[in-house]
Amino acid sequence: MNRYAVICSTVRRIPRGRVATYGQIAELAGLAGHARQVGYALHHLPERSDVPWHRVVNARGEISPRSVGDSHELQRMLLEAEGVEFDLRGRVDLKRFRCHLAIRPSATARRR
């Protein structure tokens, strides 16, 4: 079980129509303080991955700017399709759409 796999499985737990922040994912994945690694992991995802990568936004509720690519446009489209709303500044109201997941004890070694 590598770091990316743990992150991916955590992202998969985000319910439809909700979002989570990078830091939140990192924490849930047992990698508290390593939010950037979440970004790296998502960056490495294959396009047809079943991981709902688009449900991950930054701490401000924005879709994080990417150095390359145009996937952020797709991301917003996917989120709106799930009912996530953006304000005029392109930000999600985290108070409303952030998912509340509990930190799974031993996220890396689930059930023996």
Place this chain on the structure above:
DNA sequence: ATAGTGACTGGAA
């Protein structure tokens, strides 16, 4: 091996 980068964050302004 070293150096540079970044899909981030929290605190400061």
Place this chain on the structure above:
DNA sequence: CTTCCAGCCACTA
């Protein structure tokens, strides 16, 4: 409330 910046440290080259 907002934007800005330094620190962060694994990842890439």
